[in-house]
Amino acid sequence: MRGKFAFLLCLTSFVAFVSTSVSAAAGADLVINDVTVIPMDKESADEHQVVTIHDGLIVSIAKHSASQPGSNALVIDGQGKFLTPGLVDAHAHIIPLRDKLKSQDSRYSALKSEAQTSHPYDSAMLFPYLREGVTTVFHLGGGGSDVLELRDLIQRGIILGPRLVVGKLIDGPPEAVVISMHKAPPPSSIEHPETARDGREAVKLAVAAHYDFIKSYQHLNQETYDAIETAAHAAHLITVGHLPELGCSNCVSPEHPFLVPMDDIAHAEELGRYAMQDDLDPSRLSVLTDWVLRSHSMLTPTLVSTRSILYMYVHRHVPPLPEEVLLTVDPITLNAWLPEHTRYLSEDFRTQPGIDRYPAGFDFDRVLTRQLFRSATPLLIGADAPTIPGIAYGYSVHQEMLEINSLGLTPYQVLRAATVTPHELLGEGDRAGLIKVGQRADLVLLNANPLDDIRNARDITGVIVGGRWLSARRLREQTKENAAYFGRLERKAGLMADRARYLKDSRSGSL
Template sequence: MNVRFLALGLALAAAAHAPAQAAERYWVRDVAVIPADTDEVLSHRDVLIEDGRIRRIAAADAQRRVGDARVVDGRGKYLVPGYVDAHAHIATEGAIRDSKDPAIKGLDLGAQHAYDRQVMLSFLKAGVTGVANLGGSPGSDEDLLRLREEIDAGRAVGPKLYVGKRINGPRAAVAEKPDGQPVPASKPEAPTTAADGIVAVQRAKQRGYDFIKPYQFLNRETYQAVVEEAKRQGFITTGHLPELGCATCADRAFAFAHPMTNLAHTEELARFARIGSDLAPAEIETLAKAVADSGLSVTPTLITLKTIVAMYVQREVPAVPKGWLETVDPVTRLEWTAPANRYLSQAFRDQEGADRFSAGYDFSRVLTRALWKRKVPLTVGTDAALPGLPFGVSVLQEMVELREVGLPAVEVLRAASINAHRLFDPQSGSGAVREGERANLVLLDADPLADIHNAAKVAGVFAQGRWLSIADIDRQLSEGEAFEQELQRQIEQRKAAAGS
């Protein structure tokens, strides 16, 4: 590793590990507060933030003494709950170490976690102060569990992280048409028995995961055991519905009789209903009622489906919002291109049902509205960094999707904040902008209730009670540009060597 790269890494580390308590008290002066747990807007308020909590919300008073508190000018601005991405797959150094791609595996990342730091800043730039990671490689999970503790302790800057453990069986265990290959023996890492499914949940508890993600290739017996053991261990569950159609698979009634806490996609419900021109409105209503009756909440991930459809139709990754491509690191950019991007492959286009992707997106939009009308709690999730969906800004894109299917702006704001707090961290408050709540907040330059696009006009964030203006975030991101240029150089060098 060259000396300049090492020096840069050390400088980034010093900034990343600066104590979050450097300025413990803040007064946000004369701001409009949108608590989001009601429809009200509290105009002209002073907000005191101390030790990571909202200590006081009072009528604005220019004569009020603030002592040693740092003043944040809120005039003409709006204070709202911090956004949460309820479905992400966070890029980390651990994922790079686990990669099998020769252009990625073994990249020199330095020793100061500058890569992870850049990703965390990308979330904050969009006002995302909480992220749920729905499973990754073993190395990636270990990296996130470490990073979660660093952020919670104030030694690193970033959103509140919720790290999920994915539990899945081998695909062959639920094959509708067995190909003659034997099903691998059950083990906790890929369980096909209830006993191993229970052990997998218990190990996740011991390791300190925040929630469980059941995946679709668990057979009926194991799926039920994982969901029930997770509940006994105090975990929430958010993931995929089980497969249908094989001898050991679930059926629709079974899945709703043994529900998870949350469903990770409305797309999952496509397998539980007819999709296409023959989809009757009554079928959507029947499905929405089944979800509501089961007590499930849902993360629609409409922007995920929209982006996949765009790649299928246009044969390229759709353009990301202006100014956001610069936040996408070189490793992720590589994974967005062929052949790494499976959505651009011919095999993806040739799979059965590919011609119905657009119908699936339409189905999900209509179903999402039906779920909302039945008061099913919705959360905002993106599946980032799926190709075309950068970390952070994709949350804002999903908020627009929910607004466009008919949710009022305040309901979109709740889905992006309060509902996710209640799902992943129910013991730590509501997530609303109220006295006593944790200070994970976004300061906006315009009213998001007047136009949901204003949710993207971020003036700054309070992340774990620490204030970062958008200028601070942009500056710190720019400090990492040399680091990312070095990564790009390494990748290009490897690609050139592979082509020679």
């Protein structure tokens, strides 16, 4: 989710769901036979391997001829196929239906019946992730605490979905940035801390509520920002976020956030914003690179989201999306993507001061991302779905992988950013992100080698999530069922025309 002034950025029923996934009988093994394994701890593949999965973990990897699967094992033929770790979306916003209903227009009250404990809407909404081979998703805030319940139900295998890693967003009062020149900022609170004490208290509450990490946002003053970073790290939580805003009386110096660093910077645009102060002077590239290197922060560039905003700014219509992907987008998200609901197509957005430098800012972000990667800053793949029109759950991970590929990273380097690195950020690299004995069985079976061409990461013939096997046919059938389910809800809520309107607008106009 982007700040207001970040112009450089900022089913069916649950029963049906379970029945369409196939898992090995309780206690039995799942075996991928004679497959080419891409373990991701080296830039090469191991042919003719037998990978055995038990209770959601990889328990053995052996040469094909040496292994005989047990008789009650579910055996998948991996001949001619490629096995990779599941992909990770390191920047998304997961707003469950119950939260969506709180803040949306009255038409959505027709969808209230879907806000059940079995989360039919939410599991259909998240299914595109599995369809696209994404088995772990970072939630970067927004909505309430319902996402924690969803995370736990998925973790316990009650709802089928990607593993959710849930961040608690902590931000000061956004309006303080604007009014502090003229008025005293509003009083500090734990919801919007402006003192170190309230910042620490906000972290304490997040820890007690079992959030997985802290997302610090950009309207924090120096003492509060420092207190949040320090308290989170003391509680062994990582921090991901926006850099503190520049330019108000109580804000940090530009270097400061790199001296008390967060673990991952949520957009390359955050760095670009700092360079805007100097009118994108290319000499700022080396200064910013030095600051980031000194901080040892990782970076989730989210370039595809910046590109989509730029697209809307230039073309004045919503970005195109393949129709088969558009059909997987839930009705409320789709409605928010319509041109009249998108601030990126609004007059306000188009006329804000400095907006004419937006395209140059995107170029700067790309060069800076490449420079940082060459200087050994680890990159992650994230797309900020679904806060920007056309940035759909799952599909956008592949779009961002292509963006990063286009900066000159090899397919292996891109794949690392989508598999190994996010788990290293979470401090769980020994348990997830690789194909090795003892690792989580979140895997993708592909028809073609992604080390040859990163586009092959979308040529999916099956997905394993938490040890559960979903064949291509099952993925297709569930996708079809979900589209029918969304269609029924759209009729119920009077949103039938939205999908056609999005398609029409995305195809409209020319330069």
